[in-house]
Amino acid sequence: xxxxxxxxxxxxxxxxxxxILQAVARGVGASEVFVLDLTLPEQETRPLPEVGGxxxxxxxxxxxxxxxxxxxxxxxxxxxxxxxxxxxxxxGNREYDDALLELRDLAIExxxxxxxxxxxxxxxxxxxxxxxxxxxxPDRRDLGEAEAFGAAVQARLAAIKTLSDLQPLQVPxxxxxxxxxPKADEAAPETREDLCIKCGKCAEVCPVGAVAxxxxxxxxxxxxxxxxxxxxxxxxxARVLEHPRITAWREAAVTRLREPKRPNTxxxxxxxx
Numbered sequence: 001x002x003x004x005x006x007x008x009x010x011x012x013x014x015x016x017x018x019x020i021l022q023a024v025a026r027g028v029g030a031s032e033v034f035v036l037d038l039t040l041p042e043q044e045t046r047p048l049p050e051v052g053g054x055x056x057x058x059x060x061x062x063x064x065x066x067x068x069x070x071x072x073x074x075x076x077x078x079x080x081x082x083x084x085x086x087x088x089x090x091x092g093n094r095e096y097d098d099a100l101l102e103l104r105d106l107a108i109e110x111x112x113x114x115x116x117x118x119x120x121x122x123x124x125x126x127x128x129x130x131x132x133x134x135x136x137x138p139d140r141r142d143l144g145e146a147e148a149f150g151a152a153v154q155a156r157l158a159a160i161k162t163l164s165d166l167q168p169l170q171v172p173x174x175x176x177x178x179x180x181x182p183k184a185d186e187a188a189p190e191t192r193e194d195l196c197i198k199c200g201k202c203a204e205v206c207p208v209g210a211v212a213x214x215x216x217x218x219x220x221x222x223x224x225x226x227x228x229x230x231x232x233x234x235x236x237x238a239r240v241l242e243h244p245r246i247t248a249w250r251e252a253a254v255t256r257l258r259e260p261k262r263p264n265t266x267x268x269x270x271x272x273x
Contacts, residue, residue, distance in 0.1 A: 001084075001157045005054040006030035009078055011038050011071035013207050013227035016122030016138060017059045017090040023143040024057055024088065024118075027150020038074040039229075041209045051083045055115075055157070058107055059088040061122065061227070065097025065178045068225060070208060072106065080111030084163055086153050087117045087171075092124030093134035093257045096264075101173025114169040116153045118265040120146060124257070125228040126241065126250045133253050134260070142263065149265045156267050166268040186221025187243035189231050193217075195238035202230035202239050 006025045012018040018037060025033045034049060056078070060071040067075075067089070087103035089096045096119040107114045120142060124133035138146070160166060188210065191202070196217060203211040210223040211230055217238075226246070231239040 001160055001162070003028065003055045003084070003154060003157050004030055005032045005034070007034045007036060007049065007051055007054045007056045008059070009036045009038065009056055009075065010059040011068065011074055011207070012059065012061065013039055013205070013229035014122070014125060014232050017061055017088070020090055020120045020122065020138050020142070020146050021057045021059045021088060023138075023146035024086065024150035024153070027147035027152075028055060028154045029151070030055065038071070038077075039207045041207065043074055048077055048079075051079070052081060054083060055153070056080070056083055056085045056112060057088065058085050058103060058112070059090065060099070060103060061125075062089050062091035062096045062099040063225070064181065065095060065099060066180050067099050067102050067106070069180060070225060075106060076110065078110050078112075080107065080113070082163070083112055084115045084157060085112035087114055089119045090122040091119060092127070093121050093137070093261050094124075094253070098173040098175075098177040100171045101175070102177055104169055104171050113163045113166075115156060115163070115166060115268045116149070116266060117169055117171040118146075118149050118263060120263045121261050124253070125226065126246060126253070128250070131250045131254045133250065133257055137260075145263050149263070152265070152267060156270075160270060165271055167271055169266065169268040171266050172264075183222070185243070185245065186224075187226065187241075187246055188219045188221040188224035189228065189239045189241040190219065191217040192238045192240060195236045197236055197238075199235060201233045201235065205229040205233045
């Protein structure tokens, strides 16, 4: 199979998943790459491109071992139409649990043929300069491995005539998936008014529309998914996540998750003639 077009379809509040998928696309070497970033609320209704003839790179972050519900909902708008797909889960150096399997299963349900899967590490959304968790990931080595993964996917597809020449993709995970625990409280980033310049960046990047900027900045703690896109985007450091529950978890995780984990990659095996 000759792949000349790649489509990146992702949910990526802090852009780490997108950066990794862009590196994968470079490795694939497609002459045409289209980015379909499903992160923001307006993507719920925008028309989606046809995927025919393309390799689709589907990616999402891992929240508590699962694909975030809002990410799943937006990815469900995709129509695979038999196109090959590589699924990528990006986690914060804890575990990816069932998320990669969940992405694989979702891709199949949407009509894709998963040919490869990978789990990469990105800086944890709760990470701060004072309590770093996988800080700086993906780093140069990660992105190099993402490119190598993309090249391996391209090579596997180049070695077959049709997708039926591949066995079903096998990736780690369990069924039923671990439950998505409902949010126990209204924990969310807050705004230090003494630092806030009312630029509105926090509202612009929120994937669920939980932030509103007027005379003050308000946050809907029930809607917030704790992705921390707003804290990363704030130019003055006014947005902070200092809820006691999160602070306690973060402080323990600095030590518990100190050992850097490496990417895991998986390719569908070819069928024996």
